[in-house]
Amino acid sequence: MTPESFSFLAGLVKTRSGIVLTADKGYMLETRLGPMLRREGLTGLDALALRLRSPREEALAAEVVEALTTNESSFFRDGKPFEHLRKLLPALAAARPAGQPIRIWSAACSSGQEAYSVAMVAAELGPALGGRRVEILGTDLSREMVERARDGVFTQFEVQRGLPVQMLVKHFRQEGQRWQVAPELRAMTRWQVFNLLDDARGLGRFDAIFCRNVLIYFDSPTKSRVLAMLSRMLARDGVVYLGGAETVLGLTDRLVPAPGERGVYEPARAAAHAG
Ligand SMILES: C[S@@+](CC[C@H](N)C(=O)[O-])C[C@H]1O[C@@H](n2cnc3c(N)ncnc32)[C@H](O)[C@@H]1O
Structure with missing residues (x-):
């Protein structure tokens, strides 16, 4: 692939998703986009870059971006945020007016x-939770991932990673080699394709936002923009959970670390009052 083709493809991915592809990612492009090249009868990444220069190739461009996302995840990943949530939810339930659901967003689900x-x-x-309804919205840039999440069907390998066996037995039904999430959990969830670079106001306000292990793929200006957006979507007493390698420090003054916690951030007082 020529350097021009690489920078064209990297520019397309960055503009559409925020994901930064560094020069050492040429091999990743080859492996992830290989099947698409073969299907489209393209001779290589230069031919793909040429084709994507046409404005009519919208669907193909979206497919390229999706193919370059990293979708690694697991149940109860990193543990601590879920322990924190276990303490937070009863407090939120007590603080909300009767009938108001608690809303939680998994923003790169x-x-x-x-x-x-x-x-x-x-x-x-x-x-x-005193009978309080909990609504969970899962969103991701990747249509394929959102569809998988909505189906709620996981392999044996996936359920073995992080999910205590008693929770597996209680909240999943075995279907052959796979495990289907129980209807009562699925009833709490809604799923939607959503790009973190887009205007999120239509999604409403959230009491807790999980935005973990996605900012690591963005540059600092994009991290700042996404964190500012998350802070606007958050209730004044809500929290944002970030991944272990992510922080707000130096990126926004609208969110501050929750005292004594790792990976938990709350609205800065001044920012919260400024609305
Ligand atoms: C490594 S996974 C993290 C999954 C989960 N949050 C976790 O921590 O286990 C990162 C996800 O971010 C999504 N993603 C990347 N860029 C995005 C964007 N601009 N908007 C929304 N989702 C994005 C990817 O599709 C991918 O599914």
Whole structure:
């Protein structure tokens, strides 16, 4: 691939998703886009870049971006955020007016393990939430991932990663080699394709936002923009959970680390009052 083709493809991915492809990612492009090249009868990445220069290739461009996302996820990933949520949910339930649901957003949900982990925490709390409804919205740039998440069907390998066996037995039904999320968990969830670079106001306000292991793929200006957007979507007493390698420091002053917690951020007082 010529350097011109690489920078064209990297520019397309960055504009459409925020994901930065560094020069050492040439091999990743070859392997991830290989099947698409063969299907489209293209001789290589230069031919793909040439074809994508046409404005009529919208669907192909979207497919390229999806193919270059990394969708790694697991149930109860990193543990701590879910322990924090277990303490937070009863407090939020007590603080909200009667009848108002608690709304949680899994903002780069991949195949859904994060959102279903949140649903299990809420289901396990049961009476501690005083009958309060918990609504979980899972969104991702990748249509394929959102469809997988909505189906709620996981392989043996996937359920073995991070999911305690008693939770598996309680909240999943075995179907041959696969495990289907139980209807009561699925009823708490909604799924939607959503790009973190887009205007999120239509999604409403959230009491907690999980936005984990996605900012790592963005440059600093994009991280700042996404964090500012998340802070606007958050209730004044809500929290944002970031991944272990992610932070708000140096990127936004609208969110600050929650005292004594790792990976948990809350609205800065001044920013919260400024609305
Ligand atoms: C590594 S997964 C993280 C999944 C989950 N949050 C976790 O921590 O296990 C990153 C996800 O971010 C999604 N993603 C990348 N860029 C995005 C964007 N601009 N808007 C929304 N989702 C994006 C990818 O499709 C991928 O599913």
